[in-house]
Amino acid sequence: MSLKIYNTLSGKKEEFVPINPGKVNMYVCGPTVYDTSHIGHARSVVVFDVVYRWLQHLDYEVTYVRNFTDVDDKIIKKSNQTGESCTAITEKYIDEFHKEMDALNVLRPTVAPKATEHIDHIIRFIEMLIDKGKAYHVEGGDVYFSIKSFKDYGKLSHRNPDDMQAGARIAVDEKKKSPLDFTLWKPAKPGEPYWESPWGNGRPGWHIECSAMSYEYLGEGFDIHGGGKDLIFPHHENEIAQSEACFGTEFVKYWVHNGFVDINNEKMSKSLGNFTMIKEVLDKYSPEVIRLFLLSKQYRSPIDYSEDSMREVSQSLDRIYAFLERVEDAGLATGTDSKGELWDAFTQAMNDDFNSAKAQAAVFEAVKKGNKLLDDTNGKPDAAGQSLLAGIHADIRTISGILGIFMMSPKDYFSAKKEKGMADQDIDPAQIDALIQERATARTEKNFARADEIRDQLQEMNIVLEDGPEGTVWRFE
């Protein structure tokens, strides 16, 4: 059972065979750090986090590079608007990005390079392209990549350069030899940040940093390159042009692109004003709920964010933890590491182009099976049943290391949920306990009218009571 990956280049699922046995080099396009990150960034990062974890699990030695674009027109614009320096802005958002991703249980990549720390490499890369006749310098300080010098241009996005009516939507710069030629280096206007170069003071274009940095860390060609679907054209197409024109060898073996997050069935956009930021989502839902949601669809499909879908996912996570708690309370969580049926199903799903949706379903199926066994045996399964349950429990724990979900103890999970509810609603637990006590007394006296009245009163505060053998506990709805 081997790993298959959908490759944008071929449009097919392909068997994964790394360039160097046992080693995987992976590069993923990170954010341009000029603003707060939204749920769409979170999806991309979480998806590739799971790819990274799964490759490591398959015993590959993975070098994972995820860059920060910290020199860009948008950053400069923001700097002009706010008066803050570009560096202050980028540092602020890099810091924020790391904090939010850490909160989402995302592993740090092997390297997280910044474009501004690699200007020398970028300049050297551009020089190589010019030397090879693949790029040209024009009066005024611009350097462009020459599309005509690279015959495979369009192979990733499956476009024919001749068909592209370039200039139809943007003004053509008449200094370019061809309208499709793109910027490698642009001169600095007064007041803009700049670096010295053979072509005068200026800054790199967007696409070149990824070619230069991936070369520095991963070499002329590497295994996996990832990013959002929107990057296929022009960004990744241009990266291929730069790197393959420069080295003459295949740049990337497998291109992996994740789909978008929609908000209530609409694309996130400035005009709709529906950008949903990671911090807002983290404020409302636990990191595990967010990850479970982001991984509930195959990564290439669009996924729709809404309060309803988050509520559903949240309920289904409760279900997993309730099962774990049940197994642990029955003393059946023996810490075995035997990999059972669940693990096989999970592995199969993950090997099928990282199908986390199918992988989640495998977990739910196992939980259902385990619950049924516990029910049928009144919580006292025979030896075979015990080992089955211990196996499911162990497999879920192993899976938690891949998906970054189900990582807490059930007790901690449920108590954290309760504490969050109290904090959100500013509720004093002592007051609740007093009411519960009063209700308990009423119930002993068979004064059910009063008991129900108290329950209704608490219900209005979104508090639900659960009467069990150990007494009454409460939680938020």
Added chain:
RNA sequence: GGCGGCUUGGCCAAGGGGUAAGGCAACGGCCUGCAAAGCCGUUAUUCUCCGGUUCAAAUCCGGAAGCCGCCUCCA
């Protein structure tokens, strides 16, 4: 206009030639003073539509409709 994708039960969503996973919701049951929670069970003769290939199609091929994305900064 060019390129790509999607359409599966009330909702979300797997499956991608051999007779429809899973989650949520709903309903029924166990439990309960009644509830809640939890658990169990039930819920698509059928996969947008029309043709075709095949012993066999949700799955392959052709066509139609609807929706979406990229082509411009974008995860």
